[in-house]
Amino acid sequence: MRAVVLRAFDAPLELEERDAPTPRDGDESVLRVLACGVCHSDLHVAENFFGTELPLVLGHEIVAEDEQLGRVLVYAPWGCGECRFCRATEEMICPDAREAGLFQDGGYAEYVRVPARRYLYPIGELDPLQAAPLGCGGLTPYRSVKHARGWLRSGSHALVLGAGGLGQFGIQFLRLLTDATVHVGDPSAQKRERALELGAEEAAPPEELEGPYAAVLDFVGSDDSLAHAARLVDRQGIAIVVGLFGGRIPFGLGAVPHEAQFMSSIWGSRDELGELIEFAQREGLEYTIDPMPLERAQEAHDLIRSGRARGRIVLTP
Numbered sequence: 203m204r205a206v207v208l209r210a211f212d213a214p215l216e217l218e219e220r221d222a223p224t225p226r227d228g229d230e231s232v233l234r235v236l237a238c239g240v241c242h243s244d245l246h247v248a249e250n251f252f253g254t255e256l257p258l259v260l261g262h263e264i265v266a267e268d269e270q271l272g273r274v275l276v277y278a279p280w281g282c283g284e285c286r287f288c289r290a291t292e293e294m295i296c297p298d299a300r301e302a303g304l305f306q307d308g309g310y311a312e313y314v315r316v317p318a319r320r321y322l323y324p325i326g327e328l329d330p331l332q333a334a335p336l337g338c339g340g341l342t343p344y345r346s347v348k349h350a351r352g353w354l355r356s357g358s359h360a361l362v363l364g365a366g367g368l369g370q371f372g373i374q375f376l377r378l379l380t381d382a383t384v385h386v387g388d389p390s391a392q393k394r395e396r397a398l399e400l401g402a403e404e405a406a407p408p409e410e411l412e413g414p415y416a417a418v419l420d421f422v423g424s425d426d427s428l429a430h431a432a433r434l435v436d437r438q439g440i441a442i443v444v445g446l447f448g449g450r451i452p453f454g455l456g457a458v459p460h461e462a463q464f465m466s467s468i469w470g471s472r473d474e475l476g477e478l479i480e481f482a483q484r485e486g487l488e489y490t491i492d493p494m495p496l497e498r499a500q501e502a503h504d505l506i507r508s509g510r511a512r513g514r515i516v517l518t519p
């Protein structure tokens with residue numbers, strides 16, 4: 203089969219011919235990949251942010267064809283299946299998780315081996331190209347908005363920091379799942395304009411925002427964005443960091459607003475993926491897909507790294 207393989211960190215991705223995987227035991231399946239989204243965290247994998255062993259096939263936003271279930275979205279944070287997190291379907295928190303495309307071969311290939319049938323979620327009438335980015339780009343903001351919901355009654359204000367791909371999903375989930383007014387902080391005029399089109403009440407450069415906001419969702423996660431989150435979150439509010447930029451801020455009495463809560467939100471649970479697929483079928487989320495063949499995987503990474511990607515890039519093996 204053809205697969206895009208990461209053979210060395212910070213080196214170009216290579217398209218190569220290799221043997222297709224075979225199932226090793228009863229619960230494993232080998233599926234033909236129909237579409238695989240290119241996620242910003244794929245770039246972090248290629249930069250050795252996660253300490254991955256190589257060679258590796260990247261890709262964790264995988265739609266594939268299953269003989270019994272038809273077209274499925276693959277839940278990619280593969281956990282041990284037995285710990286309390288896995289039993290609660292929160293496999294992305296499993297201390298022994300071996301995620302597809304991060305620690306095991308993922309979906310930048312014609313076939314993918316999936317270790318258990320519980321990871322396969324039928325997508326119904328959704329288009330495979332549209333469904334692929336839901337596996338991470340959609341699921342991650344979905345979970346973070348669910349965390350924030352308890353703070354967002356009618357008349358409250360939510361802030362989204364960073365209106366890139368995840369932030370744009372976040373704005374839509376806040377509008378559809380909460381009664382809060384949505385504000386957006388982003389330095390890019392183009393992204394602020396898109397945020398307003400998606401229903402944000404206000405969009406401004408982060409330093410111009412005054413707050414306070416009952417919930418702040420930080421889709422950047424840099425030192426700067428976290429400092430804005432700590433400055434703008436209300437007393438007894440919640441600040442949730444989602445972005446993988448690796449920033450840090452001081453925490454302690456006097457360093458943050460009184461009784462504000464700070465938490466991280468990582469990816470999403472299996473149950474949430476099931477909910478999100480139903481939700482996407484019902485609500486018709488707005489996001490642009492830019493399909494590319496496997497040959498252009500490196501170009502896709504370059505576009506994302508330079509901020510020139512037009513929407514979510516999805517590889518079509």
Ligand SMILES: [Zn+2]
Nearest residue numbers: 282285288296
């Ligand atoms: Zn586990």
Ligand SMILES: [Zn+2]
Nearest residue numbers: 241243338339
């Ligand atoms: Zn991702």
